[in-house]
Amino acid sequence: MKPFNRVCVIGAGAWGTALAGVAARAGRKVTLYARDAAVAAQISATRDNPRLPGIPLDRGIVVTHDIAAASSADIVIIAVPAQHSRAAVAALAAHLSPGTPVIASAKGVEHGTRRFMTEVIEEAAPHAVPAILSGPSFADDVARGLPTAVTLAAKDEALAVALVHALGSAAFRPYHTTDVRGVEIGGAAKNVLAIAAGIVVGKQLGASALAALTTRGFSELVRLGCACGGRSETLAGLSGLGDLILTCSSPQSRNFSLGIALGRGEPAPRDKLSEGAHTAPALLELAAAHDVEMPVAQAVAAILAGRSTIDGAIDNLLTRPFRGEG
Numbered sequence: 001m002k003p004f005n006r007v008c009v010i011g012a013g014a015w016g017t018a019l020a021g022v023a024a025r026a027g028r029k030v031t032l033y034a035r036d037a038a039v040a041a042q043i044s045a046t047r048d049n050p051r052l053p054g055i056p057l058d059r060g061i062v063v064t065h066d067i068a069a070a071s072s073a074d075i076v077i078i079a080v081p082a083q084h085s086r087a088a089v090a091a092l093a094a095h096l097s098p099g100t101p102v103i104a105s106a107k108g109v110e111h112g113t114r115r116f117m118t119e120v121i122e123e124a125a126p127h128a129v130p131a132i133l134s135g136p137s138f139a140d141d142v143a144r145g146l147p148t149a150v151t152l153a154a155k156d157e158a159l160a161v162a163l164v165h166a167l168g169s170a171a172f173r174p175y176h177t178t179d180v181r182g183v184e185i186g187g188a189a190k191n192v193l194a195i196a197a198g199i200v201v202g203k204q205l206g207a208s209a210l211a212a213l214t215t216r217g218f219s220e221l222v223r224l225g226c227a228c229g230g231r232s233e234t235l236a237g238l239s240g241l242g243d244l245i246l247t248c249s250s251p252q253s254r255n256f257s258l259g260i261a262l263g264r265g266e267p268a269p270r271d272k273l274s275e276g277a278h279t280a281p282a283l284l285e286l287a288a289a290h291d292v293e294m295p296v297a298q299a300v301a302a303i304l305a306g307r308s309t310i311d312g313a314i315d316n317l318l319t320r321p322f323r324g325e326g
């Protein structure tokens, strides 16, 4: 396996900026691509990204709005929202050398196609080699260098190991696996379930209800993940259970915060990405296609689409027939 030295991160949002810092800390030469020239110039000049205010950008990171910069990269990381990933990879494709690993880091499922992020890469850049990075990791924590562990998956185990060594450091510990589907389904599903957890908190239903909702949500995540070909140990690992625990318990999460606002009857936070809200309908289509029951995710989708009130959705969940656990 050739050594990976140059990393290009596509997307200068909170996560892309944090991951650029991760790669720089691991000793890589890093380019961070922002699609807007003015944004690239501002971040480059101030070494501060307003999406991660107060956390200085590593001085070695080159910020650019020239996507051709990706042509010299040994690894490309896609860090744009899930519904924008196809456009970002399509714009990148012509600049990629054949066989370049392209790591997805968005947590979602594409609308309309129901594609996972590595499938989007396969379709939009067929000459690239897709991989996925996911797990409990807030951009702010990662950018500050606080200890974090995630999962990094590629179909080829040797590649997954090489990517881990290229990006890992003491504060950012990726665990490798070949279970690509298991990793991407955990990240996509937990965002939807975190909205439900936030609603429980916003409605002040109590800590016991939050634990019950999170656990039953995890059952849904595992059922769908296994039906889609993910492995149960992955779903119970960092990218599944780990990220579910984080996102269902911390107001730092935008998905959880959206749920809290909904539960309190307040307007949704403005200008904050909630991947779970975008993914909910696609996740349910996927569940239906695999004949998997996801009552919690279904309740979230119904509330967001205005097909159910919050009280009606809670009532539905609480009056479901008693059944065996599993």
Ligand SMILES: NC(=O)C1=CN([C@@H]2O[C@H](COP(=O)(O)OP(=O)(O)OC[C@H]3O[C@@H](n4cnc5c(N)ncnc54)[C@H](OP(=O)(O)O)[C@@H]3O)[C@@H](O)[C@H]2O)C=CC1
Pocket: 010, 011, 012, 013, 014, 015, 016, 034, 035, 036, 051, 079, 080, 081, 082, 084, 087, 088, 105, 106, 107, 108, 137, 138, 139, 140, 273, 275
């Ligand atoms: N924030 C976090 O803690 C974490 C986020 N993630 C995941 O990372 C993904 C991105 O989230 P996050 O960075 O927080 O979101 P942000 O809203 O902070 O940033 C999104 C960025 O994507 C850029 N973008 C959108 N479309 C394109 C495109 N076609 N080409 C290039 N850039 C584009 C936006 O640019 P512009 O400003 O021009 O619109 C913006 O800079 C999500 O899927 C999220 O779930 C994963 C782990 C942690």
Ligand SMILES: O=C(CO)COP(=O)(O)O
Pocket: 107, 135, 136, 137, 138, 139, 191, 194, 243, 246, 247, 252, 253, 254, 255, 256, 273, 274, 275
């Ligand atoms: O995925 C995340 C942490 O692992 C970030 O969660 P939010 O997108 O809900 O903020």
